[in-house]
Amino acid sequence: MPIDPKLATLGRRGLIAAAAAAGLVPAFLPRARAAAVRTKAKIVIIGAGAAGLAAANRLADRLEGAEIILLDRRREHLYQPGYTLVAAGLKPPSYTVSTTAEWLSEPVRWIEERAAEIDPVAKTVVTDTGRRLAYDFLIVAPGLELDYGAIEGMDVRRIGSNGMGSVYAGPEAAAATWRAMSAFADKGGVGLFLRPATEMKCAGAPLKYTFITDDVLRRRGNRAKAELNYFAPTRVLFSVPIVHEKVRMLFGDRDVKVNYQHTLTKLDLDRRIATFRTPDGLKEVGYDFINVVPPMKAPEVVRNSPLPWQTGPWAAEGWVDVDRHTMRHKRFPEVFAVGDVAGVPKGKTAASVKWQVPVAVDHLVADIAGTRSSESYNGYTSCPLITRIGRAMLVEFDYNDNLTPSFPGIIAPLEELWISWVMKEIALKPTYLAMLRGRA
Amino acid sequence: MKELDPLVFWAVFQEMLGSWLWVIIAGATIATLAFVWVLVREGGIASRRLVWSELAGLAGGVAALVIMMAVTNSRFVDLGGPIDWLLAVGIFVAGFVGTTIGVYALLGVLGIAKAPAEEDDAAAAPARTGRDAYAAR
CATH class of the missing domain: 3.50.50.60 (FAD/NAD(P)-binding domain)
Incomplete structure (x- = not known):
């Protein structure tokens, strides 16, 4: 060399x-x-x-x-x-x-x-x-790789139509998802939210979108006309136990029904039916809006x-x-x-x-x-978990499921705060861009 | 966050505001220097002008909060824990202090709203400097 x-x-x-x-x-x-x-x-x-x-x-x-x-x-x-x-x-x-x-x-x-x-x-x-x-x-x-092909009947070209959204597929798909969700928030009905059974990027994103949809429904006065359901492949909503408990409580507060051990396997985009794999076999659920989060590999x-x-x-x-x-x-x-x-x-x-x-x-x-580095990554992951438009929880944790707040005693990690939302809205992108330049 | 590094904060502010960062720094520097210059020139605070500046400062504080809410798609009902209220107070204070200093400096440079004693002195003895006028009160 x-x-x-x-x-x-x-x-x-x-x-x-x-x-x-x-x-x-x-x-x-x-x-x-x-x-x-x-x-x-x-x-x-x-x-x-x-x-x-x-x-x-x-x-x-x-x-x-x-x-x-x-x-x-x-x-x-x-x-x-x-x-x-x-x-x-x-x-x-x-x-x-x-x-x-x-x-x-x-x-x-x-x-x-x-x-x-x-x-x-x-x-x-x-x-x-x-x-x-x-x-x-x-x-x-x-x-x-977003493995949309692993969900039978899924078609990424139809994101945004007939009540089907998928935030992950790209900027235009995210905008199309907003149009579908907004139409749902105008009428109400059954909304389905989920995460895949695989590892995934930003495991908080499906939760955030559930909270955001709930908030948009409330702002339009249509929350009573809607039923929101969240489907998790395992027995938890989030891999960090203390965060799972907090989200479970918040879902209870917002009247989001939780279904554990449900994995999306099939979609009928015309009839608006999602099929989930459960311990009791396949289960079909009709929907008016669904946010599809694909398996990832x-x-x-x-x-x-x-x-x-x-x-x-x-x-x-x-x-x-x-x-x-x-x-x-x-x-x-x-x-x-x-x-x-x-x-x-x-x-x-x-x-x-x-x-x-x-x-x-x-x-x-x-x-x-020809030297040795003592630098070590401890699994640090951060998720500004939006709980409504205007509030978020700044959740930070490591490999050991410990919470690792950047501002201990100042910004509480499991509290719904405006300051955490403000950081998500105006500070995160500049921080990201500074990181790209190697300056943060 | 691994460590709170001042240079990282600086880099983030540069990304956040772009060239506006320098405009804001230049504006704040000019206003502060003008404020100090007016103080030195007049040898003290002109209380009438200060009151007008503080009234403008109140509007500046409210404006800072309203702008922050608009920029972040937030509403005042979103304020949750104590840190949120501290942040809101901090934004208001920043808007208040900035506007007060800026307006005071501007009025001072334009020679508007002097203290009554200063105005009397200025009318009686226009050749006196501000410091002399202040000392003569």
């Missing part, structure tokens, strides 16, 4: 560090970052989503002379945490759309091709045009590679077999996985990415510099 270990340049960062040491930098400024590491390492990043872009820009900041290649065919960058606000009728679809190009920093080289094959033994990635890229380090961040390029878990519950869904604290692959040490595709118990949110990426990057840079 063409690397000059431990060669560091005394650039701007070095000067800041020196100034800090000399007491010239005010004490409130954070510790200066380490000096850039000089290397000729070739780093390939698969995916230009939140994790891929943040990793690319952080590496660009930490390394000098490295070849950093970002692979993604899509030119748009999607701010997925904004989909819920689009589906609540509060933001236009354009709120969630920017371009990949505007977030790239020098010297990251973006190749507008899709990764089609990963060979971690030969350390190569082949793109969909047949281009073969050798790497010294690989960061796998292609996100995940790793993208095909990852599932067809040696990277996923080989055994256990995550093998079938294809999540990458990484160490949960370093994001480093357990069998291929020069491979890291961050974001949705990572096979870790929590953390398919942008907030998790914000912590995972600096950890993975620090370990990668330490490898290049």
